Amino acid sequence: MIGGTGFEVGGEPSLIDTPYGRLMAAATELCGREVLFIPRHGEAHLPPHRVNYRALLWAARASGAVRVVSTNTVGSMAWHPVGSLVIPTDFVDFTKSRPSTFFEEEAVHVDLTAPYCPEVRRALAAGAEAAGALVSDGIYVCTEGPHLESPAQIRMLRQFGDVVGMTGYPEVVLARELELCYASICIVTNPAAGMRKDSMSAAEIRTEMAISARLLREVIEAAITMIPEERGCSCGRALAEARL
Numbered sequence: 224m225i226g227g228t229g230f231e232v233g234g235e236p237s238l239i240d241t242p243y244g245r246l247m248a249a250a251t252e253l254c255g256r257e258v259l260f261i262p263r264h265g266e267a268h269l270p271p272h273r274v275n276y277r278a279l280l281w282a283a284r285a286s287g288a289v290r291v292v293s294t295n296t297v298g299s300m301a302w303h304p305v306g307s308l309v310i311p312t313d314f315v316d317f318t319k320s321r322p323s324t325f326f327e328e329e330a331v332h333v334d335l336t337a338p339y340c341p342e343v344r345r346a347l348a349a350g351a352e353a354a355g356a357l358v359s360d361g362i363y364v365c366t367e368g369p370h371l372e373s374p375a376q377i378r379m380l381r382q383f384g385d386v387v388g389m390t391g392y393p394e395v396v397l398a399r400e401l402e403l404c405y406a407s408i409c410i411v412t413n414p415a416a417g418m419r420k421d422s423m424s425a426a427e428i429r430t431e432m433a434i435s436a437r438l439l440r441e442v443i444e445a446a447i448t449m450i451p452e453e454r455g456c457s458c459g460r461a462l463a464e465a466r467l
């Protein structure tokens with residue numbers, strides 16, 4: 224699991240070395256399944272544009288994981304109430320400065336027709352339903368941050384997607400490049416800028432996330448039991464025809 228702002232599951236902490244740097248992770252068990260929990264922002268809570276996304280995914284694979292469940296907090300650019308969940312089906316990238324590939328020296332073009340693993344997405348949707356959460360599919364728009372968006376930016380971005388965050392990209396792409404299954408469960412913490420009269424501060428967003436953390440854990444625990452043992456998706460063959 225890659226845990227976002229305000230989400231923890233506990234576990235035995237350890238340091239993992241990757242070619243991209245060292246990070247902290249915690250091994251634990253959830254519902255009988257072995258889980259490696261990696262806090263996305265690390266102990267120092269790195270801002271989104273400085274998160275070491277390649278190290279996160281590399282560490283996941285090096286630990287033997289084949290599936291990654293990520294949690295993200297998002298602002299809604301549509302109708303979603305605060306506290307509801309969104310499972311991305313697709314994404315649009317508006318970031319500016321992040322290393323976004325493991326393949327700097329060769330031309331490798333992974334297919335992103337279905338960027339998020341359909342099997343893990345299905346399990347998350349079933350887990351959300353079992354937990355009684357309000358959940359919907361949606362398109363995740365990723366901004367560079369670290370500032371929250373302006374109302375004019377949101378008027379533009381809402382033509383491209385449903386929810387906005389700063390961390391969903393390039394994780395989703397890097398996971399595919401490592402042939403990992405990857406899906407995200409997003410918690411709506413606020414209406415995006417300009418969607419309501421009053422604004423919402425980062426501190427208030429964090430408070431909203433804390434309120435929803437227990438629900439999110441319930442959803443993930445239920446989802447984990449619904450992920451099939453064997454992979455039936457094509458994520459594990461992402462590189463088969465990706466090289467030129």
Ligand SMILES: CSC[C@H]1O[C@H](OP(=O)(O)O)[C@H](O)[C@@H]1O
Pocket residue numbers: 226227228229263270271294295296297368388389390391424425426428429
């Ligand atoms: C003011 S909160 C913004 C911060 O929270 C989200 O991070 P994460 O997806 O890791 O929960 C968002 O993308 C920003 O990084």
Ligand code: HPA
Pocket residue numbers: 296297298299366371372387388389412413414415416428
């Ligand atoms: O409104 C938002 N914008 C960007 N990232 C976010 N993460 C939570 N809410 C937001």
